[in-house]
Amino acid sequence: MNSIAPHVDTQSPFGTYQAGxxxxxxxxxxxxxxxxxxxxxxxxxxxxxxxxxxxxxxxxxxxxxxxxxxxxxxxxxxxxGRLPEKQEHKFLQELLKQGETFVDVGANVGTYSLFAAKAGMKVVSLEANPVTASKLQFNADANGMDDLTVIVCGAGAQEGTLNLWLEPTNSGFATMVKDLTTGQWAGDWRPVEVQVRPLDALLRDAEVETVDLLKIDVEGFEDRVLLPFLRGRTQEAWPRVILLETNCRDFWEEDCLQVLEECGYRVHAETQDNLVLVR
Known part of the structure; x- marks a missing residue:
């Protein structure tokens, strides 16, 4: 089957490809x-x-x-046979509320977005890699999730274009931080130019006013997404919950955790790679 299957297929109906x-x-x-x-x-x-x-x-x-x-x-x-990041999903489960809005920055193929949508949340998924975004959209459609919006764009401090660095063995581990592509994570990285806009502008265009839960996983670029977003909003408009990837925090230009603490966020749960913070 695999020898004749297209590399990326977002057209054939779900169930076409079976894993033996x-x-x-x-x-x-x-x-x-x-x-x-x-x-x-x-x-x-x-x-x-x-x-x-x-x-x-x-x-x-x-x-x-x-x-x-x-x-x-x-x-x-x-x-x-389960979703990745088992502990994170467990911690998040108790914080999901039907009817609230979940914003997923760096949504990959949708393991968090679909999880939140299944719980009855309105979901906005940002994915900068167009190929990965097409896979995410297929997965959302395969689950009949009409209340999930996919935005194909990167989030950052300002509007423009940046190189998104991709490694072919793990397309979900894409980064806009070139320094991350050496040393521990060295590999066959290749850049693709993508559009980048501030998160608040992207949500405004999508007519999303309230963000209840915000998840950011963008491989060392988290500070440039999160901090301008918080500083551009009133305290009343800050997310109730933030799930923040921290395993690439050495590449942050500004310490998100210090700022979040000053903003009144407290650690609700911690894993090896992520923090769940509640305000």
């Missing part, structure tokens, strides 16, 4: 942390070569068309 036992076995093998890292990478290369996707799968009651050969979140869903 061999596919699931190989990706589970590649995800076995009892193996040393070099061996996991070997299994991942083999799996990506022969079982890159697409595959259609249901995870926690949500439908996804996944491409495990090029996306970490897709690999996790196929290998684990």
């Amino acid at each position: 036992d061999a596919v699931r076995f190989m990706w589970r093998l590649a995800d076995q942390h009892k193996f040393r890292q070099s061996l996991r990478k070997f299994f991942r290369r083999i799996s990506a070569r022969f079982y890159a996707g697409p595959y259609d799968t249901e995870v926690e009651g949500l439908r996804f068309r996944i491409y495990p050969g090029e996306n970490y979140d897709d690999r996790k869903m196929l290998a684990k």
Whole structure:
């Protein structure tokens, strides 16, 4: 099936691509942390070569068309049979309120956006990578989520264009911080020019006035999204909850956590990669 499947298919109906036992076995093998890292990478290369996707799968009651050969979140869903970032979803679950607005900056393929939409929230998903955004839109349509809006644009401090750096083995780990592409995360990074606008302007154009929950995961660019957004709004218009990725905080130009504390946000939950803050 994979040999004749298009690389990215957002037209065929959900259910077109089925992951057989061999596919699931190989990706589970590649995800076995009892193996040393070099061996996991070997299994991942083999799996990506022969079982890159697409595959259609249901995870926690949500439908996804996944491409495990090029996306970490897709690999996790196929290998684990659940949404990635399990602890974060657990913490967020108790904070989701039907009818409120969830804004997802760096939405990737929608593991958070669809999760919030399933809980009855109005969702606005920002994804700068047009290819990834098309996958996200397919996943939203496959779940019949009419109250989920996908905006294909990057968020930043000012309007313009920037290079979005992409690594082919993990399209969800895209960054506008060129310094991040060396050292620990060195790889075959390639830039694509994308439009960038302030978050408040994007939401205003989408006629979104209230942001109740805000999730930002943009690989070291979080400060340039979040801080101008907060400073451009009154305190009454600040989000009730912020889910902020912190594993690339060394690349921030300004310390988001100090500013958030001064704004009255307190840590509700913490994981290795993220903070959930409540005001």
